[in-house]
Amino acid sequence: MSNPILWRNLLRPKKAESLLNVLRNVPIFEDLNRSELKSIERILHRRSYRRGEYIFREGETGLGMYIVEEGAVAITVGEPGHEKEISLLRNGEFFGEMALLHEDPRSANAVARVDTVVLGFFQPDLLQLLETNPRLGVSVVMRLARIIAERLQHLLHENKQLQERLDELERSR
């Protein structure tokens, strides 16, 4: 058996401090102390993607969020070949967090723009965290809820502005 990833993971010494620094800058984990961050680190999955490789595709059932540890990930919409890039995420940024709360279909594609390493944080692990360490689990879920609430507020504000512009256009017609 010569699977390099498997053996690297089995034999690898403790991960460097830099990983904790990456996590510290992720809004969902920013209030956590060092030992809590280490608990989170234990349940994360590190995955490597080659340039152009899809992390997930639109319409697929989502299972969790990803944090870019190293590299760049493009979030795109549309069918392959006709995709439109809506954002480019770099080190420390995260995506797919809605799937932590519900296994809904993904609303966009995520594709590695360069060779990229991401950290996956998945719903089953979050649920297990809520069972085994409720204080930490609830703290993560509360941060997640706050981020989603802020995003909703932002969307409502944008929606209101668009509605006002639409009304203005109708009046000027």
Added chain:
Amino acid sequence: MNELSLTTKILLFILFLLLLVIGWYLLNVAGSIISIFLVALVISFLLAPSVDTLEGIGVPRLLGTIVMFVLFFSLVSAILYTVTPIIYEEAIRVQHKISVGALRNAIQQVEATVNEQLRILGAVEWKLAPYLENVFSAALSNVLGVASGVVYSVIYVFMVVFATFFLLKDGRRIKKSLISAVPNRFFEMTLSIIHKIEWSLGAYLRGILLDAFVIGLLSTFAMWLIGVPNFVLVGFAAGMFNLVPYLGPPTGALLAIIISVVSIGTWEKTIPIILAFIALRLVDDFVVQPMTISKSVRMHPLVVIFAILAGGQFFGILGMLFAVPAVGVFNVIFSEFYHGIQRYRPI
């Protein structure tokens, strides 16, 4: 949800058959090693949530593993230390009663009644006693024969303890490493399936064990109320055999009837015993099981009966005991795998 195509279904079925054949081959070649690993896996599976909880409150994994490990095996040892002598003594007493001929008298009573009826009908005489005595003495010598394999058992237990410790301590790391070897395009699907299998297996194993424990306790209590001698032995047997659905109450009832007939010499407690076990069966079906075994992991009665027959055919009485839990485990794995594939669209 994506519907699977016919080709995928056929491929899945072939994969299923292939796994069965490989499983069968492995069982024949390395049955005892696999069984050590499986027993260790089940125990570590049951203890892992507690170790995870300890780790969550800041106890290092190694220390948490040692604490839970020592607690669990102390508890098991304490139970074995207190319960085993009682059950052993009761078994010896029952065996003694049977050997001194009380059962022979009871059987001869039945035999005389049946022969009288047969004579009226003009049929030949029916010799039941020698046949039944042979069956009972063979069964009892089998039970005592198991005890002679003490050396093998000690090695087996040691290996199980050893494997359990490392599965508990490093299980998550091993699992994570194995998952890391899964190709990117199947990664999320694999993770989801593994989680669901873990959840269902945990629910199933904890459910059947709790169910067996409750039925064992209730049987013991019921037999004590009725006044059956050696009620602890009967309750223990009913609980143990309840790991095989449908087998706990009948086994308990049969044992209780034999013991009461042998000890008291009459059949007067037979009806109360049968009624008690019918009641226990109903309580199990309508009260205990709905509380202990999740609906999603219960099996169809036909599957259960088929599993018991197949287990008995291939592996004897032990096969009957473990066939249903084994099929339950397999059922969970297969259905989660099937639904997992249905839900996911690989990139």
